Amino acid sequence: MPFHRLRSDNGSASLEFITTGLILLVPLVYLVLAMSALQGGALAVEGAARQAARVYVRAPSEAVGEERAQRAVDVALADYGLASGDAQVTIDCASAVGGCLTRRTAVTVTVRLRVPLPLVPDVLGLAGTASVPLESNATQTVSRFWQAGTGP
Template structure:
């Protein structure tokens, strides 16, 4: 243990001089903890928030595609099926806080491209949603570029008992 000698002005003298006093780690732990905590914590929190938003958009797209395909194959005609599928997509996206105009919906038919609603026909609905990244300002339309596009597809078969009503 070093014993400090005091000079006439009250400054302790230690063996090793000022270099020992300057390189001492006394009192720096709190400052280092706060600095390292902020440097590491802020990006991790942002990453968690961004991934939660992207995951929410993916779940919204999957639910919207599944529900739209189910509703589409039960439609009475093409126009009715398209309108009901669009309403199902809007409703599913609203559950996740997304706007209906944020999604693009594509309906494709494997069996008959011109007529999706035929007996035992297969209908595939694909929903694409852009998930905006959080805390991006609206300056210079960066919100459009700072978004992650996710998509989901669902395929349903038209009933063998379906008939145009």
């Protein structure tokens, strides 16, 4: 009789269901966490580029514009809990003869950032390699009424 009970499958279905469920659930939860982090990073980078371009074209000078654009990127990334020190901000104005802040010049601001994947420990420098690079750019046109030294 004891050997018959050991070979019986009674009660093993629930154990198999729990094991299979955990094996499938853990990667699914991590996928949701990773996609949430990446989506938040994408929204942060896009918003940072847009705001930086807006404040740059309204600045009274290029130096003030660069400072305001960097501050806008810092604030936008901080809103999403991302470190702004890791972001690279590039300001480009194609075919600008008298500098970026001349009337009707298109100014493009590009923001690049590496978003780390969640729950990756910083063992052996894996946190740096286990990140996804994100990039966004936004273009704004300098107003036709813009004058040097004026602006909000």
